Every structure is written in structure tokens, then in C-alpha cells.
Amino acid sequence: MSLEEKTADRTSSPRASGVPSAVSTMLIYLRSMGIFALIWYAGAWWIGNPVLLPSPVAVVQSLFSLIASGEVASNAASSLQRLAMGFAGAALIGIPLGLLMGMSRILYALVDPLIELLRPISGIAWIPLGMFILGVGETLPTAIMFYGAFFPIVINTLIGVRSVDERLIQAAKVLGVGRSSIILNVVLPASLPNILVGLRLGAGAAWTAMVAAELIGAPSGLGFAVEWYRELLMTPSVLAFVFLIGLFGYLFDKLLRALQTAITPWANISREVI
Amino acid sequence: METVAIPTKAKISLIAITKQYITPRTGQTTLAVSDVSLNIQQGEFLCIVGPSGCGKSTILSMIAGLTKPSSGTISMDGNAIHGPGRERGVVFQDYALFPWKTVRENIEFGPRFRDRAPLSTAARRELVDHYIELVSLNGSEDKYPHELSGGMRQRCAFARALANEPDVLLMDEPFAALDAQTRLILQEELLRIWGEELPRDKRKTVVFITHGIDEAVFLADRVAVMSNHPGQIKMEKPIGLPRPRNEGVRLTTDFQKLVDEIWQLIRHDAYEATIGKAGIKQA
Amino acid sequence: MALSRRFLPFVLPLALLILWQAGVSTLQPGPRTPTPGSVVSTAWSLISTGQLPLAMILSLGRVLTGFVSAAVCAILIGFLMAVSPSIGRNLDPLMESFRPIAPIALLPLAILWFGTGTSAAAFIVGYAAFFPILINTIQGVRSIDPSLPRAARTLGVGLPAIIRNVILPGALPNIFVGARLGLGLAWSSIIAAELAVGAKTGDAGSGGIGQMMFVFYAYSVDLSGIIVCMIAVGVVALVIDRGLRAVEKRLLPWKQ
Ligand SMILES: Nc1ncnc2c1ncn2[C@@H]1O[C@H](COP(=O)(O)OP(=O)(O)OP(=O)(O)O)[C@@H](O)[C@H]1O
Numbered sequence A: 001m002s003l004e005e006k007t008a009d010r011t012s013s014p015r016a017s018g019v020p021s022a023v024s025t026m027l028i029y030l031r032s033m034g035i036f037a038l039i040w041y042a043g044a045w046w047i048g049n050p051v052l053l054p055s056p057v058a059v060v061q062s063l064f065s066l067i068a069s070g071e072v073a074s075n076a077a078s079s080l081q082r083l084a085m086g087f088a089g090a091a092l093i094g095i096p097l098g099l100l101m102g103m104s105r106i107l108y109a110l111v112d113p114l115i116e117l118l119r120p121i122s123g124i125a126w127i128p129l130g131m132f133i134l135g136v137g138e139t140l141p142t143a144i145m146f147y148g149a150f151f152p153i154v155i156n157t158l159i160g161v162r163s164v165d166e167r168l169i170q171a172a173k174v175l176g177v178g179r180s181s182i183i184l185n186v187v188l189p190a191s192l193p194n195i196l197v198g199l200r201l202g203a204g205a206a207w208t209a210m211v212a213a214e215l216i217g218a219p220s221g222l223g224f225a226v227e228w229y230r231e232l233l234m235t236p237s238v239l240a241f242v243f244l245i246g247l248f249g250y251l252f253d254k255l256l257r258a259l260q261t262a263i264t265p266w267a268n269i270s271r272e273v274i
Numbered sequence B: 001m002e003t004v005a006i007p008t009k010a011k012i013s014l015i016a017i018t019k020q021y022i023t024p025r026t027g028q029t030t031l032a033v034s035d036v037s038l039n040i041q042q043g044e045f046l047c048i049v050g051p052s053g054c055g056k057s058t059i060l061s062m063i064a065g066l067t068k069p070s071s072g073t074i075s076m077d078g079n080a081i082h083g084p085g086r087e088r089g090v091v092f093q094d095y096a097l098f099p100w101k102t103v104r105e106n107i108e109f110g111p112r113f114r115d116r117a118p119l120s121t122a123a124r125r126e127l128v129d130h131y132i133e134l135v136s137l138n139g140s141e142d143k144y145p146h147e148l149s150g151g152m153r154q155r156c157a158f159a160r161a162l163a164n165e166p167d168v169l170l171m172d173e174p175f176a177a178l179d180a181q182t183r184l185i186l187q188e189e190l191l192r193i194w195g196e197e198l199p200r201d202k203r204k205t206v207v208f209i210t211h212g213i214d215e216a217v218f219l220a221d222r223v224a225v226m227s228n229h230p231g232q233i234k235m236e237k238p239i240g241l242p243r244p245r246n247e248g249v250r251l252t253t254d255f256q257k258l259v260d261e262i263w264q265l266i267r268h269d270a271y272e273a274t275i276g277k278a279g280i281k282q283a
Numbered sequence C: 001m002a003l004s005r006r007f008l009p010f011v012l013p014l015a016l017l018i019l020w021q022a023g024v025s026t027l028q029p030g031p032r033t034p035t036p037g038s039v040v041s042t043a044w045s046l047i048s049t050g051q052l053p054l055a056m057i058l059s060l061g062r063v064l065t066g067f068v069s070a071a072v073c074a075i076l077i078g079f080l081m082a083v084s085p086s087i088g089r090n091l092d093p094l095m096e097s098f099r100p101i102a103p104i105a106l107l108p109l110a111i112l113w114f115g116t117g118t119s120a121a122a123f124i125v126g127y128a129a130f131f132p133i134l135i136n137t138i139q140g141v142r143s144i145d146p147s148l149p150r151a152a153r154t155l156g157v158g159l160p161a162i163i164r165n166v167i168l169p170g171a172l173p174n175i176f177v178g179a180r181l182g183l184g185l186a187w188s189s190i191i192a193a194e195l196a197v198g199a200k201t202g203d204a205g206s207g208g209i210g211q212m213m214f215v216f217y218a219y220s221v222d223l224s225g226i227i228v229c230m231i232a233v234g235v236v237a238l239v240i241d242r243g244l245r246a247v248e249k250r251l252l253p254w255k256q
């Protein structure tokens, strides 16, 4: 009961007091990041070695020149394209598989051991074998991302189906609703919040795996660019690409969060654990 | 499945029902309901009262078709009950509203998705509007359950069961989670919606479980009193109070007498269920 | 029916194994093609010569160094951020800005700063473990029912005792969740770090299971060896996860 009250509060308050608090969070954000930049600047000046620690100004400059030269666009495009393919593939296979496993004991008994066997082997550990089978190129990062995203998606979908309140299924049954309608109108919406959590976790895992895969086994992409510029000892460019990796990771998560609140307005997911 | 015709005039009849639960983990068996026979007439409002754990919910869930009796038969209109069906609507204690559906979508769930004879969009709209009106939820049609008060959720659950147009309404402590004032108001509402003035054959048959003896006496045509260990029906008490009933009935001596009589019957069991045998001796 | 249910879990893994063996024996097997048999014999030789255990100990040592320092920092900072709203508000932007950066992206920087030895790997591991523990610590402290410390204060209990007996136990379940996530991430990051270091330095690197895999890949082209390493990585991940769960059960008996 108290949980529901809290969320009710949360949905109603932003409209009332949202504007000033948004401005003040923004100010606090700017202040904190400003102080951080100052410390960074002072540290760079103190160390005096732009290869080890370039000043924030140099990083911003190189970021702009990388954007101007189109290098950012091309590397980001190839990373994001891989992310889209690997992630979409994992979602398209993982969600239906999780739903089916949740509803059929036989399928669960059949598939679960394989998942439990493979899951502890992280996507990154597949990189050497993958490089051997797939070669250095486009397929390897995509495959590793698929693998990384797949398990969180399947498992959270399964958890979602498992945690559907038995009373709701009974309530549908006593209204005379049949099995397929129950799956579509009760089981699926009830597990949707968990599915979305799985998607977000999967996206995070895929993004991390992608950077590792590109660092070692791809001829393009953001991870590749970081390593490329490190070999050239152009640290400002390294940091610029590190910043971009963080930015895209953040934006993708933000997008999925927005999706979460848009399509599950009833869900009060108050406990978010990364 | 063949349907066994049972010669009886009762709307719902339970014959020698026993229910034993087996806990798979320990293999332990619990005798929840033992040899219960009960007839419920068309249009009758039956209340079941009894101490906690005596098997009230189990009986209701067997009538609903969600649980199978270990032995005995339950029939409706002479046909044995094999599973849940739209002719028996259920209002759950915790309401079991679909959190991802609005009030309107919850109420139209049965008419829209049920297997047999789902309604067209237009017919559904009219029907749902009617029930929203009936339970006074106008203006809240598009809210989600978590945006409703407890009483509104209760009315929504009630409307959802009614909108499926069942013959029989099964209610498991529907007012238990509400505050005392709301409960009093909803009791009168329930009688109004049930249709106290209607002739018996036009009314719905209601089986209503409650812990409140005064609630049972206020609502019921008949109160079945259950006892514990094993769950059995101890007594069936007809309530002859005139209808339509309103707040005033509670002040009459007849009402007080009935409440007291039932309380004396279950008092011992209730103490035992709550504080154990040792507690009774001390008290 | 019940008997066939018993066997269901083994069907797919066995089928894959048989498929693997059958595929190897029908298609002409090159001398380097791994078979179930060659994987087992490679595993035996890697273990009996002590190569695999040694690499494992090196990697685990790095993970432990990085993880423990990250856990100490994350729990302390998390506590401060959750207990004091002003610290929380001011540090939050920094944490939220650094959190989305994939740890492995910092590896080139770590190599620049610390070279290709243990400290670079430990830095990456620590970075990977830091954020899950931090976020969950904050979450854990904030999720404590505020009436509990208030109740303790009405009983005349002082602040240090409240922190030790009310806040810490209340936040511990979440801290454990964070630690489990963090350690899992740390373990997969160490593989990535060592792989990448291996890719830069080849044979001459500082060892560890990841580098061993890279050497198998790039130098001796030993696929069976790679598969043995993958299985070993999986087993360690599983042991870490189950071990922490067991510790959690012992330490938090009130969480059934
Ligand atoms: N699924 C189950 N498995 C095992 N035992 C059960 C199960 N459901 C109910 N019981 C047992 O059956 C008995 C009757 O339970 P029931 O829920 O019908 O009681 P009740 O009269 O509704 O109680 P209350 O008034 O507290 O709701 C209890 O002893 C209970 O422990």
C-alpha cells in the first residue's frame, strides 16, 4: 500500500514542482562537472605531459576536429549498426524463447541446462574462438553482442512469466477467457516490465562486449578507434572516443527507459538494480 | 465430459464435499473441508462465516471451479461443475485487477476476451458504461488500478464480475481490506445492485464469505456457520429480517439477537483459531 | 513420463556433444580441429603441467585486488551519498557521467598510465566492479524504512551503533547484490583486459588466463586449448557466483 502511495506521489509531483527542481538539478550538474573539469585541468597542468593526461581543452578540440573530419560519424555508425543487429537479434529470439520456456515445463527442462551451461562463459571469453571461426571483421562484434544481450533477455523474460500473479490468471479464467487469450492479455503484459528490464540489461552487456570485441577484433568502430589512437599516442583523441562510448551507452539506456515508462505506465518499478 | 444430472431444485448444490491438501514438499496432508453438504437456492444471498482457516475460501474456490474437491460433487442447475465458467463470477479478496488495464478495460475484460459469445465493440461499450454507472465509477474509467482508492478498486472488481453477466456471484471477503465506513456504505450498495426489490428468480445467487457477523446478518438470507478442524458446517441460520434493509435494521433487537446468537456459536472456535487452546483456558 | 522428464535436461547438451563428435569425424578433420577427446586431453595436460592453475591464480589475484579496492571505495562513497543528501546531490552528476563508459574502453588509457602489468588490469577490474556496488549501496541505504533508525533513536541508541546495527544490516542485502554483479563484471573484464594486453605484447605479457587464450589463438593455434580456457572461465564464474550466494545466505539469515 505504501509503495503505491509513493508512486502515486511521484506521478503527480513533477508537474507541480518540476520546473524549478529541473533547473536546480541542471545547475548542480554544471557545478559538479565544472569543478571536475577544473581539477582535471589543474592536474594536466601539474603533470605537464599531454600523452599521459591531456587537458580538457585539448580533448574538446580533438573531439571537434574528429567530428569535422567525419571520423566520429563513420566509427559510431559502424558500432551502432552492430549494436542494432546484435541486440535486435537477441531480442527477437530471446523474448519468444523466454515466454515459451516460462509456459512449457518440457521446453524449460530441455533448454534451461544449456543456458545455465553457457551463461557463465562471458561473451568476451568467446572472442579468441570467434576470431578464429569468423575472422576479424564485421561478424565477430555483432555475434559477441548478440551473445552478450541474449542471456539477460531470456532470463528476465522467464522471470517475468514465472512471476505472473496466479490470481490474475484465475480472475481471467473465471471470466471464461481461454488459454490463448490469457497468454496474450494476461501473461504477456504482466511480464512486460521484466522483459524491458532484460532489454536494458542486455543492451548494457552488449555495449560492453562490443567495445571489447572492437578493441581486439574489428577494423572499425568506437572501440577500434580508441585503441588506434592509443597506438599513435594521441591521448586527446583516445579520451574523445571514450567520451563518445559513454555518451552513446547513456543515450541508448535513456531511450530504453523512456520506452519502459511509455509502454508500461501501470508498472511502478521502484527498485532498479543495474 | 459427460454431465451428471443431479435431481435437485437448488441452484448450487454441494454434496458430501471433502477437500484434502497435500503439501508436495513434506507429503503432509491437511483436511481443509470435511463432508460439507449445502444447497443454495436461486436468488438466495448466502453468507458463510467461520474462524480463520476453516476452509471458507476453499469452498468458494471449489464452487468457482478453480479447485477440485477430493471427493463429493458440486453442481449448478443440476450439472456437475468441472472448471471455471462465466456463469459463476468471482470477486477476489484482493480484487485481482489487471494492473495494466484501466478501469474500463478491466470491466470489459470478460465480455471482450471470453471464449463463448464475446460481444461486439458497440454492445460492449454500452454494457460497460452501464456497469460503470451502476458502481459509480464515472470519471475514473481511464485510471489504472493503482490510481484508485481501495473502495474504488473494490467497486471496479465488482463491476468486472457483473459485466460478464453471471448467474451466480462468488465473493471472498470482498470488503475485508476496506475501512469501516466504506464497508458500511458498500454493504448497502451491494444490496441495491443485487436488487433487493426484485423477485427471487430475477436476482443473482450470491455466496459471500466474511468474518464480520454483523455484515453477514445485514446482507444474508441465510448464514452458514463453519467450524474448524475439520472444516464443517456447524449450523445454517435463516435471517428473516425484512427487505429492503438499510442502516436502521442494525439498531433493531432482532438484528442484535441474531448477531449475538451466531457469535456465541463461533466464539470458542474463533478463540481457539487465534490464540490456541492454552489461551482459552486462561481467559 | 516422470522418467523421461528426468532425462530431458541432458538431451540438448548431449545432442550438441554428439553432433560435435559426428561433425568432426564425418568432415575431414584437420590436425588442429578440436574434438571432445582432444579438449579433454588438452585440459588434462594444461592442468597437470600447472599452466592453467597458474594462469588462473594470476587472473584471480588481479580480480581480487581490483575488486576489494573498488568495493571499499564504493561502499564508503555510497554510504556517504545516501546518508547525506548534499553529498549525494553533488556527486551524482559525476557518477552518472562515468557509469555508462564501458570499463574496457578505458583499457588503452590504463595501459598508457600503468603499462601492461597487473596494475592496468586491476584498474579496469576495479572500475568495472565499482558502479554496481556503488549504486546498490545507495539503493540499499535509501531503501531502509526511515522509522527504523528513528525507533532506534527513541531507544536511546547513539549514531555509531545505529549505523552498525540498523543501517548496515538493512543495506547489506543490496550491497551483496551489487558485489555479486560487480564481481561477475570484474571477472569478464579481466579476460578482456588480458586478451587485449596479450594482443599488444604477445608472449611477453604478464600472464593470466586471457593472455593464455590469446597465445593459443595467435601463436600455437590451439583451438582445444582455447575451449579448455573458456570452460575454465565459465567454471570460475559459476563458482564465484554460487560462492557469494552461499556467503550471503550465511551472513543474512533473516533473508530466507
Ligand atoms: N494450496 C494449499 N495447500 C495446502 N493447504 C492449503 C492450501 N490452501 C488452503 N490450505 C489449508 O486449508 C485450510 C483452509 O484454508 P482456507 O483458505 O480455505 O481458509 P479460510 O477459511 O478461507 O481462512 P481465512 O478466513 O483466514 O481466509 C487451512 O488450514 C489452510 O492451511
Ligand SMILES: [Mg+2]
Residues within 6 Å of the ligand: B056, B057, B058, B172
Ligand atoms: Mg480465506
